[in-house]
Amino acid sequence: MAVPDRRLSRRRFAILGTQVVAGAVTITLAVPIVGFLISPLFRRERVVEREVGNVADVTGPDPQKFIVTFPQNAWPVPDVPVAVYVVRVGQGYKVLSNVCSHMQCPVRWQPDLGQFLCPCHGGLYDRTGLNIGGPPPKPLPEFVHRIDGNGVLFIQNRFTEQI
Amino acid sequence: MISELRGWASSAYNWMDERASVRSLLRKGLYEAVPVRGAWFYTLGSATLVLILLQLVTGIFLTLLYVPSVTEAWQSLNYVRQHDAFGSIVRGIHLWSAYVLLFVIGLHMVRTFFSGSYKRPRELNWVTGVGLFVLVLAMAITGAFLPWDQAAYWTAVVVTNIASYTPIIGSFLRALWRGGDTMGPVTLVRTFGIHVWLLPAILFPLIGAHLALLRKHGEFGSYVNYRGAYRAREGVETPPAPTQRRIEPPYPAVPTDELWAAPLETEDFYPYQTFKDGLVSVVLVAVVFLLAVTIGAPLEEAANPATTSYTPVPEWFYLPLDELLVLVPQQLIPLVLVLPAGGVALLLLLPFIDRDAERNPFERPAVMIPGAFAVLFVVILTLLGSGRLFNL
Numbered sequence: 001m002a003v004p005d006r007r008l009s010r011r012r013f014a015i016l017g018t019q020v021v022a023g024a025v026t027i028t029l030a031v032p033i034v035g036f037l038i039s040p041l042f043r044r045e046r047v048v049e050r051e052v053g054n055v056a057d058v059t060g061p062d063p064q065k066f067i068v069t070f071p072q073n074a075w076p077v078p079d080v081p082v083a084v085y086v087v088r089v090g091q092g093y094k095v096l097s098n099v100c101s102h103m104q105c106p107v108r109w110q111p112d113l114g115q116f117l118c119p120c121h122g123g124l125y126d127r128t129g130l131n132i133g134g135p136p137p138k139p140l141p142e143f144v145h146r147i148d149g150n151g152v153l154f155i156q157n158r159f160t161e162q163i
Numbered sequence: 164m165i166s167e168l169r170g171w172a173s174s175a176y177n178w179m180d181e182r183a184s185v186r187s188l189l190r191k192g193l194y195e196a197v198p199v200r201g202a203w204f205y206t207l208g209s210a211t212l213v214l215i216l217l218q219l220v221t222g223i224f225l226t227l228l229y230v231p232s233v234t235e236a237w238q239s240l241n242y243v244r245q246h247d248a249f250g251s252i253v254r255g256i257h258l259w260s261a262y263v264l265l266f267v268i269g270l271h272m273v274r275t276f277f278s279g280s281y282k283r284p285r286e287l288n289w290v291t292g293v294g295l296f297v298l299v300l301a302m303a304i305t306g307a308f309l310p311w312d313q314a315a316y317w318t319a320v321v322v323t324n325i326a327s328y329t330p331i332i333g334s335f336l337r338a339l340w341r342g343g344d345t346m347g348p349v350t351l352v353r354t355f356g357i358h359v360w361l362l363p364a365i366l367f368p369l370i371g372a373h374l375a376l377l378r379k380h381g382e383f384g385s386y387v388n389y390r391g392a393y394r395a396r397e398g399v400e401t402p403p404a405p406t407q408r409r410i411e412p413p414y415p416a417v418p419t420d421e422l423w424a425a426p427l428e429t430e431d432f433y434p435y436q437t438f439k440d441g442l443v444s445v446v447l448v449a450v451v452f453l454l455a456v457t458i459g460a461p462l463e464e465a466a467n468p469a470t471t472s473y474t475p476v477p478e479w480f481y482l483p484l485d486e487l488l489v490l491v492p493q494q495l496i497p498l499v500l501v502l503p504a505g506g507v508a509l510l511l512l513l514p515f516i517d518r519d520a521e522r523n524p525f526e527r528p529a530v531m532i533p534g535a536f537a538v539l540f541v542v543i544l545t546l547l548g549s550g551r552l553f554n555l
Contacts, residue, residue, distance in 0.1 A: 040342040040349060041335060067469050073343035077234050081469035098471060102496070103321045103488060108471035119474040120321065121489040137493040162334075163344075 045073060045158070052084055052145075052153040055093055063087035063096065063109050063116075063127055070157040084143065084155065085109060085116075089128050095145040095155055096129040099163065101138035116140065138163075191378070193433035198384030198426035201278075202439055205382055207271035209440035210447055214264035215299070215370065217448065221257040222359065229309070231355035233348045236311040237465040244462050255455030261303055263451055265480050268299055276513075276534055279522035280383040286514035288380065291373040293510045298366045300480070305358040307478050311351060316466035317475035319354070320346060325488075328497045346468070386522040388426035476552055483541045486548035506537065 008016075050068045058064045064086050069079035083098040083106065098107045098116075105120035115132070116125035124133035129140035141163045143155040180186045197205065228250050230239040243250040272292065275281060281289030308319040323346075327337035334344075342349020430436070467473070477485040484499060491498045509516075517530045524531050 038339060041338050043343065045343065045345075065471060072233070073341075073345055073347035074349045077232075077348050081467065083469040083471050098469075102493075104324045105317065105321065105475055106468075106470050106473065120317075121485075131493075135488065135491065135493050135496065137496060 196429035483544035
């Protein structure tokens with residue numbers, strides 16, 4: 001009975017070697033593709049600061065709406081407008097985004113209700129942005145802000161908490 | 164003259180046949196045996212195909228006028244609306260055939276479920292079909308982003324945000340789709356790429372597999388085509404001999420085993436079934452065309468992220484999910500992902516759960532009753548949603 005030759009022949013080696021190289025090339029090609037796909041996850045958003053207005057204009061208990069423009073992510077396109085609600089809380093101010101914490105729909109202040117209402121799924125927030133009804137899981141996001149000595153309010157395009 | 168032309172045509176045909184076997188391909192495509200009873204229900208599959216091809220054609224032409232950029236997408240479509248009547252019709256056909264397609268593919272699925280056609284040996288026909296259904300829904304929802312008007316923008320915001328409720332990787336998924344934590348230029352470009360390249364690149368090969376499997380196993384049709392076969396097994400009555408098939412029977416010549424049973428009566432796919440298929444498709448395409456010309460595709464104001472007056476209204480096919488978003492309390496929001504994902508998983512597993520040979524819908528209560536409840540659930544969500552949004 002002949003003992004099978006288990007040594008790697010030159011032909012077999014060439015075939016196996018080619019397959020291994022082809023596999024390595026495929027994986028190498030996948031690296032830049034996957035890398036560019038997930039690149040937004042690692043990009044740092046450009047933080048800018050914009051003037052909102054003077055807090056002396058926020059009179060009365062109702063939140064007051066301002067429009068601020070912020071840059072969009074990635075390449076330069078015209079800045080987009082964003083709605084900002086400024087509300088007096090005690091001696092200070094809260095600067096609320098109108099992005100609903102549920103599905104990010106555009107929340108609006110309803111003076112007749114005295115509440116913020118989300119038009120999509122009926123979320124309700126009180127005047128300080130606390131979620132008080134409907135599906136929203138969190139209060140309205142707050143912009144990072146500062147007020148200078150003259151009472152001028154500035155906000156950054158980021159929130160105090162990740163949304 | 165005529166005979167000369169005919170002779171020329173026939174020699175051209177023979178030339179092609181020698182090189183590309185067109186004759187056997189045509190015969191294979193056209194002379195499939197199809198069960199006779201219930202043949203109008205089988206037109207739903209071909210109507211789905213026709214509508215998808217209409218999507219492909221109009222979609223290709225739409226790329227000749229649409230600019231996938233946040234600054235120009237709405238501008239390009241607004242230009243078409245104001246200055247290009249035919250372009251508006253093309254856009255209208257793309258929209259309305261998508262709406263009709265979603266309806267028809269749903270009916271096709273319900274029909275297949277009802278008649279038990281997903282059973283051995285057609286499990287993979289069903290599995291590829293579920294895949295196609297999901298892909299068509301994904302096409303519909305990504306397509307809805309592209310006009311970048313108010314409706315499109317807020318649909319995009321909500322839909323990409325739903326992804327963020329995926330356990331653990333949620334915010335990564337949302338950032339991957341949006342191209343960042345917030346909406347932006349990358350969101351639209353990525354969704355455009357997904358809509359016109361990624362999804363169709365999966366969709367069309369899957370259609371090929373779905374059709375190849377259909378041709379391999381033949382139409383199952385409905386259990387009514389097999390009544391004699393069942394009774395013959397029980398020794399009640401001898402069934403009449405099945406109609407002889409012309410080529411490559413996927414059915415056995417004699418109806419012996421009900422798993423692989425041959426229908427008692429068949430007719431040729433061409434011209435009998437193609438007549439019915441053609442008639443249904445012509446009517447549907449005509450309806451689509453009329454809707455495209457009379458109603459057309461709407462274009463709202465350009466996207467405005469700072470609005471505090473716009474009320475987003477979801478696309479009708481997405482209403483059940485939107486109503487779920489209203490009903491699910493804040494602690495259970497991931498349910499809006501789990502329920503649809505679980506539904507799709509159950510659909511994919513259906514032929515492997517329900518392995519009994521019985522095809523009569525009235526003899527399969529364990530499958531039909533949960534199925535009916537699932538359909539009812541979706542219908543009720545849709546009704547609740549439309550009642551909420553349109554004060555019906």
